[in-house]
Amino acid sequence: MHDCCLKGFKWEGEPIGREETFAGNSTYVSGNNSDVAILVIHDLFGWTFPNLRLLADSYAEETNATVYLPDFFGGEVLPFDIVAKDPAEWAPLDLPSWAARNNKEVREPEIFAFAKGLRAQYKHVAAVGSCYGGWAVFRLGAKENDGLVDCISTAHPSWLTKDEIQAVGVPVQILAPEIDPVFTAELKEFSQKTIPSLGLPFDYQYFPGLEHSFSVRGDRANEAEMRGLERAKNAAVHWFKQWLQ
Template identity: 75%
Template sequence: MSECCVKGFKWDGTPKGHETSLSGNATYVTGSNKDVAILVIHDLFGWTFPNIRLLADAYAEEVNATVYVPDFFGGEVLSSEILRKNPSEWGPLDLAAFSARNSKEVRESEIISFANSLRSLHKRIGAVGFCYGGWAVFRLGAKKHENLVDCISTAHPSWLTKEEIQDVGVPVQIIAPEIDPVFTPELKEFSNRVIPSLGLPYDYQYFPGLEHAFAVRGNEDNQAERQGLERAKNAMVHWCKQWLHD
């Protein structure tokens, strides 16, 4: 993980959903569509971060879906107060240790188990991942997990590999800022070269001048970032509506 993965802004607003438990995971749930579900996989700030819940509320209303934001960090939450500080003021924050506790090897099985639980409850399922959640939605959409999800979307994914990109087997959308030290120009080029060759519906949205994390932690008071995060939200809504509704 890079410092960019824990920088950004907390948005104003009050989430509308409720907390419950599903598949052994504490989960934020919003919306009430019995047929259509969206699984949102959080960034490093976890399932309680207000921004991720506000986005979930928007998806529930605008896609007409039941949206789930599970805790995939085993109850650990990074404080949003980090966003108010410079890296030199982060104190004991150890990103390497946090990443090890929440590695792919540690968390993939429970993410797949959660998606399986949703498949038993809903007819159509989309998976949306931000930063940390980016690699996870590609794993859910892999050909070896056929029928686990019906489409995926990710904004500025982290930990994503070329192997995961070329293994995807469902309609895929990528929200890509210009400035991103983790979803690098090399990975952008690879995605745009390889995914179209897989015979899958593919939507690549490029955001010039914007940085990693803008779609979930952009500055609402900065016009360019606000326009970017709104465009990203609208693009994800349109993508999910297209593939989750007949």
């Protein structure tokens, strides 16, 4: 992971959802639609990060869906206050060890099990993930997993590979900031050339001047970042409405 995956701001506000257990995972749930579900795959800060819970509430209210934000890190969460700290203070987090505990091979089985649980219960299912969650939504939306999810959305994905991009088989939305050492210019260009060639609906939105993590940890006191994170949220909501109704 890169330093940019930890930068950002914690938003003000109180989540209004509830905590439940689904498919064996502790889960934040918002909304009550019995036909439509949205799976939110969290970033490094985990399922308790308030910003993601506030986004889940917005998705639930604005799309009339039941939104699930599960714990995919086995109960481990990063301390929220580090988003405001100098990067020099992040060393004790030992990110290499964290990455080994939560790599794709370790976490993919439970992510797939959760999505299968949603598909068994709901008529329509979408998956959305930023940063760490980005690679996972592409895996869920792969052609080989036909029917598992109806569409995917990702903002500034991490650990995403060209093979995963090329293997996708459902409508794709990518929200891409200009400044992103993880979702690089090369991956941006590859996505824009490859996904349309697959014959898939594709929504690529570019956010000039904004950085990796803007959509989930942007500074609401900064006008440009506030406009960007609102635009990202609205774009995702519009995407879900197109493919989940």
